[in-house]
Amino acid sequence: MTAPAPLRRWTPSADGGDRLAVADPEVQLALRGLDGAVWLDPRLRELVAARTAQLNGCLASLARHSRAAVELGETHARLAALSRWRRSALFDARERAALALADALALLPGAERLDRSRRAAARHFGARELAQLVFVCATAGARDRLELASGGG
Secondary structure, three states, X not given: OOOOOXXXXXXXXXXXXXXXXXXXXXXXXXXXXXXXXXXXXXXXXXXXXXXXXXXXXXXXXXXXXXXXXXXXXXXXXXXXXXXXHHXXXXXXXHHHHHHHHHHHHHHOOOHHHXXXXXXXXXXXXXXXXXXXXXXXHHHHHXXXXXHHHOOOO
């Protein structure tokens, strides 16, 4: 099992992201509390959040997470290949498992595919890290939906 990465909290962005959260201090506080529970590798976290934003059609979130990923050392080539990650040699087995789970949780293709994706991810992530990965997928989706509902995205 990989040791927890240093905490890097997600915060409302200056470019208008998380508008609903900023409009309501209680929502903002709740989101910050969720973010404080995340210790998953920051670059993987941003990659998964970017993929989730792609699937949700949340362009502002995709841009924000892509910028954050680049700041953490992610390459533009890998981000450009994110929409076709299954056919790209740029992602390793662990990242593929994380992206497959992110896809399954965002698209909800059915219990069987979701279970397959979760089992595949469990081969690359310990139980706590897998829980973190699922949490990142869920919170990224929730943030995208907040942003889309506020007219952003």
